[in-house]
Amino acid sequence: MTERTAAEAEAGPAPVAAAVAPDAAAAAPVPPLPPLPPTSRPPRRVLRAVARWTVAALVLGGLGAGSAYAITSQERTDVPGLATGSDGRWGFPRLSLPALPPGAPRPFTEGNTAEVHHADLRGLLLPAPAGATADKKLTGGWISTERFVSEYERSSRADIAAELKEAPLRHIAARGWTMPDGTSSRVYLLQFNSAGYADAFHDDRYGGTATAGDPLAGAAQVELDESWSGGGKVEHTASYVAVEPKPFGAAQVRQAYLVAGDTVALVVQSRRGAGGTPSVPFHQTVILQNQLLG
Structure with a gap:
């Protein structure tokens, strides 16, 4: 990824290349890593699967697999x-x-050993897509720890809140929206004091089991999403994608954790109905949010 010059930084933010997730190619799940001590720097995780077809119609290159495309630009x-x-x-x-x-x-530049995002975290939240209805409680601003842990089953909330307090957590930004087809999306960005703390929190709570850690409310069981190929990979970041398997309840839940330096992101989508939550826009959302963090 090419770093911006000082002159470019003064000129304002650089636009991010958009991407859409691969929908067909399956990848082997990334084995979890053991927890890191809070003061250590995180290991460089490498997403195992890359997409195979080059999208000639878009400049600056893209990665794709199957019938969907993933577009990324250094x-x-x-x-x-x-x-x-x-x-x-x-x-x-x-x-x-x-x-x-x-x-x-x-x-992720040399000298930033804690891998801190110095930009306003709220500006790194993915915006809602066209046609979405904004969540009045998750508007892109700061939220409380209590609001974040409400995403999980009641039995896990106290433990998660205690660990976030000990981590220590700096703050949480969040945005939510609902699409006309009923798909509900929520994106949370949790910023810690350093990459070591972020890695330790993720690996401790979510990196040690094949069930994606603490269950989300309404999704007691989830499994690794085999349709996720890691498309739109951004160097120095990692993504862990899971889906609620059939038979699911009234709504199917899809979830992803992204780890990027001092920040851990949780992306949640669900849709009521027998058809479940579509994978293509979920993967697209994960890729775009990952690019903003990387």
């Missing part, structure tokens, strides 16, 4: 957030990175 140059397509993709607005404070480095 330069993060001007590519709009893909319009809704016949395969179920959503039309996200053009994405751009928020401006950094004067003299602040990007999270």
Whole structure:
């Protein structure tokens, strides 16, 4: 990924290349790593599967698999957030990175040993796509720990809250929306004091089992999403994607954890009905949010 010059930083945020997730190629699940001590730097995780077809119609290169495409760019140059397509993709607005404070480095540059995101975390939240109805409680601002842990089954909430307090957690930003087809989306960004703390929290709570850790409310069982191929990979970040298997209840839940430096993201989507929650827009959401964090 090409770093921005000082002149470019003064000129404002650089736009992020949009992506849409592969829907067909399956990848072997990434084995979990043991917890890290809070003061250590995180290991470089490598997502195992890459997409195979080059999308010639889009400049700056793309990765794809099966019938869906994943578009990524090291330069993060001007590519709009893909319009809704016949395969179920959503039309996200053009994405751009928020401006950094004067003299602040990007999270994965030399010298930023704690891999801190110095930009306003709220500016790194994925915006809602076209046609979405905004969640009045998750508007893209700061939220409380209590609101975040409410995503989980009651039996896990106290333990998660206690660990976030001990971590220590700096703050949480969140945004939610609902699409016309009833698909509900919620994105949470949890920022810690360093990458070591973020890795330790993720690995302790979610990295040690094949069931994606603490169960989300309404999804007592989840399994690794075999349709996820790791498309749209961003260097230095990792993604862990899971889905509630059949038979599910009134709504199927899809979830993903992203780890990027000092920040852990949780992406949750669900939709009521026998057809479940579609994978294409979920994977697209995960890829775009990962690009903003990377």
